Amino acid sequence: MIPSRKLFTRKLDFIHGSVELSHGGGGRAMAQLIEEVFLTAFDNEWLRTQDDCAQFNVPAGRLVMATDSHVVSPLFFPGGDIGCLSVHGTINDVAMAGAQPLYLAASFILEEGFPLADLQRIVDSMAQAARQAGVPIVTGDTKVVERGKGDGVFITTTGVGVVPPGVNISASRAQPGDAILLSGSLGDHGMAVMAQRENLSFDAPIVSDTAALHGLVATMVAVAPELHCLRDPTRGGLGSALNEIAQQSGVGMRLHEAAIPVHEPVRALCEFLGLDPLYVANEGKLLAICPAECADPLLAVMRAHSLGQEAAIIGSVVTDAHGFVEMETVFGGRRLVDWLSGEQLPRIC
Amino acid sequence: MKYIDEFRDGRLAQGLAARIRQEVNPERGYALMEFCGGHTHAICRYGIEDLLPSNVRLIHGPGCPVCVLPSGRLQAVIELAERERVILCSYGDLLRVPGAQGDTLLQAKARGVDVRMVYSVSDALDIARAHPDQPVVFFAIGFETTTPPTAVAILHAKAEGLHNFSAYCNHVLTPPALRAILATHHTAESPAPIQLDGCIGPAHVSTIIGSDPYQFVATEYHRPLVIAGFEPLDVLQAILLLIRQVNAGEARIENEYTRAVSPEGNRKAQSIVAEVFTLRPSFEWRGLGELPNSALTIRPEYAEWDTERRFIVPVVATTDHKACACAEVLRGVKRPEQCKVFATVCTPDHPLGSCMVSAEGACAAHYHYGRFRTPSPGVSA
Numbered sequence: 001m002i003p004s005r006k007l008f009t010r011k012l013d014f015i016h017g018s019v020e021l022s023h024g025g026g027g028r029a030m031a032q033l034i035e036e037v038f039l040t041a042f043d044n045e046w047l048r049t050q051d052d053c054a055q056f057n058v059p060a061g062r063l064v065m066a067t068d069s070h071v072v073s074p075l076f077f078p079g080g081d082i083g084c085l086s087v088h089g090t091i092n093d094v095a096m097a098g099a100q101p102l103y104l105a106a107s108f109i110l111e112e113g114f115p116l117a118d119l120q121r122i123v124d125s126m127a128q129a130a131r132q133a134g135v136p137i138v139t140g141d142t143k144v145v146e147r148g149k150g151d152g153v154f155i156t157t158t159g160v161g162v163v164p165p166g167v168n169i170s171a172s173r174a175q176p177g178d179a180i181l182l183s184g185s186l187g188d189h190g191m192a193v194m195a196q197r198e199n200l201s202f203d204a205p206i207v208s209d210t211a212a213l214h215g216l217v218a219t220m221v222a223v224a225p226e227l228h229c230l231r232d233p234t235r236g237g238l239g240s241a242l243n244e245i246a247q248q249s250g251v252g253m254r255l256h257e258a259a260i261p262v263h264e265p266v267r268a269l270c271e272f273l274g275l276d277p278l279y280v281a282n283e284g285k286l287l288a289i290c291p292a293e294c295a296d297p298l299l300a301v302m303r304a305h306s307l308g309q310e311a312a313i314i315g316s317v318v319t320d321a322h323g324f325v326e327m328e329t330v331f332g333g334r335r336l337v338d339w340l341s342g343e344q345l346p347r348i349c
Numbered sequence: 350m351k352y353i354d355e356f357r358d359g360r361l362a363q364g365l366a367a368r369i370r371q372e373v374n375p376e377r378g379y380a381l382m383e384f385c386g387g388h389t390h391a392i393c394r395y396g397i398e399d400l401l402p403s404n405v406r407l408i409h410g411p412g413c414p415v416c417v418l419p420s421g422r423l424q425a426v427i428e429l430a431e432r433e434r435v436i437l438c439s440y441g442d443l444l445r446v447p448g449a450q451g452d453t454l455l456q457a458k459a460r461g462v463d464v465r466m467v468y469s470v471s472d473a474l475d476i477a478r479a480h481p482d483q484p485v486v487f488f489a490i491g492f493e494t495t496t497p498p499t500a501v502a503i504l505h506a507k508a509e510g511l512h513n514f515s516a517y518c519n520h521v522l523t524p525p526a527l528r529a530i531l532a533t534h535h536t537a538e539s540p541a542p543i544q545l546d547g548c549i550g551p552a553h554v555s556t557i558i559g560s561d562p563y564q565f566v567a568t569e570y571h572r573p574l575v576i577a578g579f580e581p582l583d584v585l586q587a588i589l590l591l592i593r594q595v596n597a598g599e600a601r602i603e604n605e606y607t608r609a610v611s612p613e614g615n616r617k618a619q620s621i622v623a624e625v626f627t628l629r630p631s632f633e634w635r636g637l638g639e640l641p642n643s644a645l646t647i648r649p650e651y652a653e654w655d656t657e658r659r660f661i662v663p664v665v666a667t668t669d670h671k672a673c674a675c676a677e678v679l680r681g682v683k684r685p686e687q688c689k690v691f692a693t694v695c696t697p698d699h700p701l702g703s704c705m706v707s708a709e710g711a712c713a714a715h716y717h718y719g720r721f722r723t724p725s726p727g728v729s730a
Contacts, residue, residue: 200468258359268350273468324721331581332359332366333396335718341697342455345441345466 017116024144041127046138054138066093067158079208083125090157095214096230098169099161106140111150133212173228174249178317179295181288184310185261190280211284229289237279252320255327356580365585366400383549386413386709387579393718395581408681409711416703416710417634421667424448438473439488449667470502477514489516494553496520497618500625517656525643531570547591550576559614567600578606635703636675673702685712686723
């Protein structure tokens with residue numbers, strides 16, 4: 001809803017206009033940007049109060065809070081953009097505690113000169129993602145930095161949620177004997193973004209998997225409340241996520257490469273660039289670790305969900321004083337799935 | 350992936366492994382060196398050692414161009430880039446390698462040096478075209494495989510009159526390094542002090558130079574060499590062929606990689622390389638030392654596109670850490686885990702020696718893919 005009083009004589013120019021320093025200055029220009037861009041797109045009862053904070057009631061239970069900053073280049077990529085990514089990313093972080101996400105906050109750092117058309121496109125994408133997920137953006141902030149001191153737009157989102165009673169999910173709870181499940185194919189997001197980078201001109205049919213996973217998590221928690229760990233393998237990919245869990249839980253892991261789904265175009269682009277899909281980012285996949293006896297029912301509900309159709313049991317948790325994540329390769333040998341050293345970089349030959 | 354998955358087939362691998370088990374002589378050991386980092390990577394990535402009998406040992410050779418680059422040469426170009434405000438273009442896997450002062454290209458970039466990661470030398474040419482007022486230096490590195498593209502880039506730069514482009518030539522040659530390793534294993538009078546029964550020859554390098562340049566391995570050093578592709582089945586097949594030659598007491602150059610390698614190689618690429626480059630009298634290889642006629646330099650006719658002639662690039666002599674056993678690892682005297690600093694103070698995040706520098710180096714490959722095989726208190730995830 002837009003306030004009835006007429007503060008602004010001219011509307012923002014969403015075709016030729018761009019972000020100016022005054023849009024972060026706290027004055028009338030900022031009020032106009034907030035009103036015409038953010039309030040219009042995100043519109044909900046909490047934002048309409050136009051307070052500096054949002055007030056809301058929460059159900060009884062354990063609250064979960066997570067925050068995530070989003071910087072991505074390019075800002076728009078096949079399957080999504082920084083806007084929906086920033087909504088999905090934080091919803092997923094909250095959901096990985098088994099929680100139902102309730103509310104989001106969004107904070108923008110805009111670079112002077114950033115096209116208002118792009119900003120509107122990004123904000124609309126956030127609004128749509130939040131609505132689809134049923135998680136409203138209830139408060140926010142905007143700052144503008146001088147040209148050259150930002151990369152167009154940075155978005156930080158924070159989310160709160162509540163964990164259903166009886167659910168206790170943590171990366172420190174993996175136990176020897178547990179099964180490791182993966183909700184779908186690896187590397188789609190990372191390679192979709194990489195294929196769009198300016199100095200690569202791949203015409204690869206790869207689409208980011210960015211998606212909000214809380215619906216999938218809710219069905220999983222309903223059938224297996226004794227789930228031990230959930231993790232979305234974003235930056236650093238599956239390999240990094242499993243090493244983090246192994247370290248936090250003081251266990252080792254054994255994987256079967258043949259069971260790990262990777263789509264053919266992703267495999268081909270990784271092959272071409274000398275990258276390992278195990279370390280490529282995902283934005284709509286999750287890892288679940290559960291007692292072995294829950295694995296089959298859990299797999300069944302995951303596969304029945306639209307975001308888990310390719311789910312698979314990819315390995316198991318073992319006792320290992322060294323905390324190694326080992327993998328039986330498609331070739332019949334074994335390899336370590338190590339921590340990533342820095343960023344993955346393409347190889348010479 | 351067509352034409353790739355066929356060479357990673359686990360069932361075919363089991364068949365080949367069974368044949369290797371049948372044919373090895375249990376009374377003796379087999380020490381085989383794969384020269385190339387590409388093979389080392391395939392061996393470790395696919396766990397090929399798990400498919401081999403315990404008396405077949407693979408030695409990871411020096412064929413990783415990033416690993417053998419002396420850190421002084423990297424340091425020199427970082428300093429050049431800082432001093433002359435050049436745009437420095439590099440392949441990705443060089444970015445994390447520490448120079449003589451422990452400085453990497455990524456750290457230099459963080460300090461404000463204009464370092465650009467490129468996927469090919471043609472990207473560097475594009476950057477030079479887009480910034481005609483700034484010197485653009487391409488960090489040319491690699492064995493015979495990456496040399497022809499550098500040569501082509503220099504020819505293009507000359508033809509176009511692209512005067513702000515130059516290449517910092519670190520291209521090295523495979524046969525002299527192979528010779529240096531074999532020489533330490535071979536004395537005419539007494540048996541070699543370290544066992545080396547055969548070599549797996551380079552894949553991509555051989556597509557350029559062909560199989561003929563390896564004849565000296567058989568004729569002078571009496572060792573078999575099998576040129577093999579970089580896929581795991583290629584490697585396993587090459588191991589079987591080497592074991593057969595060893596068992597028969599033969600020393601021949603065989604070509605397993607006939608789908609890409611001919612005896613004479615790629616003549617066109619060779620002639621382009623010969624047009625632009627000439628032999629350097631001597632070049633330092635990290636881990637192996639100075640090797641005569643083992644590297645290339647840009648011919649004087651193309652001096653304008655030679656970074657080392659256009660700028661002053663003083664290379665500081667450097668030595669690796671005293672405890673580093675890279676020289677022994679590269680010759681097969683030691684396994685990576687037998688080095689005192691392996692996985693303790695020398696790790697891929699903080700490499701002390703050449704073998705830990707790039708993912709294709711012997712120590713880094715063992716660290717990333719295989720250190721669970723040799724766990725010790727200092728080695729964990």
